[in-house]
Amino acid sequence: MATLPGFPDDALPDLDPSWLSVPAGLAAAGLVLRYAPLSPDAATMLAITVFSICLWIGAPVEPWFTGLLALGLVGVTFSTELALVGFRSPATWLVVLGILLGEATSRSGLASLVERYSLRALARRGTGDARAAYRFLLAALSAAALGLVVLVPSSLVRVLILGPILVSVGGVFTERRPKIGLFLGPLFVTYYGGTGVLTGSLANIIITGLVEANAGLSIGWVEWAMWLGPVMAVGRSVAIALVAYVLYRPRDADAVSAPEADDDGAYPGEAGGTEIEVSGEQWRMLAFLLVGVAIWATDSLHGLHPFYGALVVTLLAFAPRIGVVGPDALADADFSIAFFLGAIFAIAEGLRRTAFTDLAAGAILSRLPEGAPLALVLAFVVVAAIALTFLMEGLAVASVLTPVLVPFAAGAGVPLLPVALVEAVALNTYFFPYQSAVLVAILGLDVVDSRELIRMATVCSLVTLLVLVPIQIGIFVVAL
Numbered sequence: 001m002a003t004l005p006g007f008p009d010d011a012l013p014d015l016d017p018s019w020l021s022v023p024a025g026l027a028a029a030g031l032v033l034r035y036a037p038l039s040p041d042a043a044t045m046l047a048i049t050v051f052s053i054c055l056w057i058g059a060p061v062e063p064w065f066t067g068l069l070a071l072g073l074v075g076v077t078f079s080t081e082l083a084l085v086g087f088r089s090p091a092t093w094l095v096v097l098g099i100l101l102g103e104a105t106s107r108s109g110l111a112s113l114v115e116r117y118s119l120r121a122l123a124r125r126g127t128g129d130a131r132a133a134y135r136f137l138l139a140a141l142s143a144a145a146l147g148l149v150v151l152v153p154s155s156l157v158r159v160l161i162l163g164p165i166l167v168s169v170g171g172v173f174t175e176r177r178p179k180i181g182l183f184l185g186p187l188f189v190t191y192y193g194g195t196g197v198l199t200g201s202l203a204n205i206i207i208t209g210l211v212e213a214n215a216g217l218s219i220g221w222v223e224w225a226m227w228l229g230p231v232m233a234v235g236r237s238v239a240i241a242l243v244a245y246v247l248y249r250p251r252d253a254d255a256v257s258a259p260e261a262d263d264d265g266a267y268p269g270e271a272g273g274t275e276i277e278v279s280g281e282q283w284r285m286l287a288f289l290l291v292g293v294a295i296w297a298t299d300s301l302h303g304l305h306p307f308y309g310a311l312v313v314t315l316l317a318f319a320p321r322i323g324v325v326g327p328d329a330l331a332d333a334d335f336s337i338a339f340f341l342g343a344i345f346a347i348a349e350g351l352r353r354t355a356f357t358d359l360a361a362g363a364i365l366s367r368l369p370e371g372a373p374l375a376l377v378l379a380f381v382v383v384a385a386i387a388l389t390f391l392m393e394g395l396a397v398a399s400v401l402t403p404v405l406v407p408f409a410a411g412a413g414v415p416l417l418p419v420a421l422v423e424a425v426a427l428n429t430y431f432f433p434y435q436s437a438v439l440v441a442i443l444g445l446d447v448v449d450s451r452e453l454i455r456m457a458t459v460c461s462l463v464t465l466l467v468l469v470p471i472q473i474g475i476f477v478v479a480l
Helices: 017-035 040-058 063-077 090-108 112-125 130-151 154-170 176-196 202-215 223-249 279-297 307-318 327-332 337-353 356-365 374-389 394-412 416-426 437-444 450-479
Strands: none
Touching: 017 040, 040 063, 040 112, 040 356, 040 394, 063 337, 090 154, 090 202, 090 279, 090 307, 090 327, 090 337, 090 374, 112 130, 130 154, 130 176, 130 223, 130 337, 130 416, 154 176, 154 437, 176 437, 176 450, 202 307, 202 337, 202 394, 202 416, 223 279, 223 416, 279 307, 337 356, 337 394, 337 416, 356 394, 374 394, 374 416, 394 416, 416 450, 437 450
């Protein structure tokens, strides 16, 4: 690029194409302000939303920075109270605590036990067939990844915990295909399988928070698991594992180097032929996580938000003497996503207060036949949510669409519960990395390229939409 006279060549940075999203966002916001048939407040709020979405799509800066900018715009234009409304939401703080729990789980060494047990079990099987070894490891690691969904309430944290472990386990294969499969399969299970557990996905948490704020409907942890768990947690995880096996099973039956016992008869992870040693810290961390699961699973008795389960586990994990990590762990935790969440909730509340969501709900509802059956309404919600994810990041869709669906469900004469649940399913079904921060994080681990990631995501999403979603909608129709 050209430089200004008198300036050195490196005084100004090269212009990244992603920065074009800034003028594009400003232009889109200007068009909204000038031509949108809305009240001045609604047009202003929608303009801020459109500008923020353009920056989240183009990503010239980190999402948290755009979030801070959106908070500032909302605060200056409307009120400080509206700008900070998201930081009063328990959903925001549940995610913050989930980050701390992920750090504690990683530092305690609990996550590494998955690798040690998997390699020991493979060694004891003594298989020299790469396909059999791949089937075994894929099934074992996928089951562990699904179990982690229940224990760690953040899909991004789970991906960052599991990623290095999966790379290490995949090293037993000499062929690239099974290494990719063992990497992507369990990561997709722990990400997409989170749909069936309320605390397993950030989209779930945002949706329930907005539904409760806008409609007063509180969806419990057990209630969520009962409706979505069988199909969208267990069934989806099995489907993903099968996809990973079909796409990435080894071609060469000899492309495996199974671990062998040493001279003392010990397998990997063992010492002197004894069982794998589990430290006191690892046992305590597991016990703490199970306490959190117990609190979540009994929410119908005590009525506490899932935030409190995560709070108890965090207090135990960081407590002096009995905890597994010290305050220094805070230095490695990245809380920047809190600003992203704060902006999402502020935008959603602003759109609701300015009556934009009511207008949008009416426009959407007008496209449905009058008296449409529940199955058609739910299919319509899935299509609308999926379509929006091609325009903006999935969590941004949750912030914009969920407040609209509340009056939409009332106008269509259908229960809000299945509408919110199928929205969560749709907002955990992606095809391209830009649609999800978690997919970007997987790509950032530098194990697979974008083409391989898109291929796996596309096949898993098509299986979800063509097979699992119709089954889930059928369950709602029969039960409701």
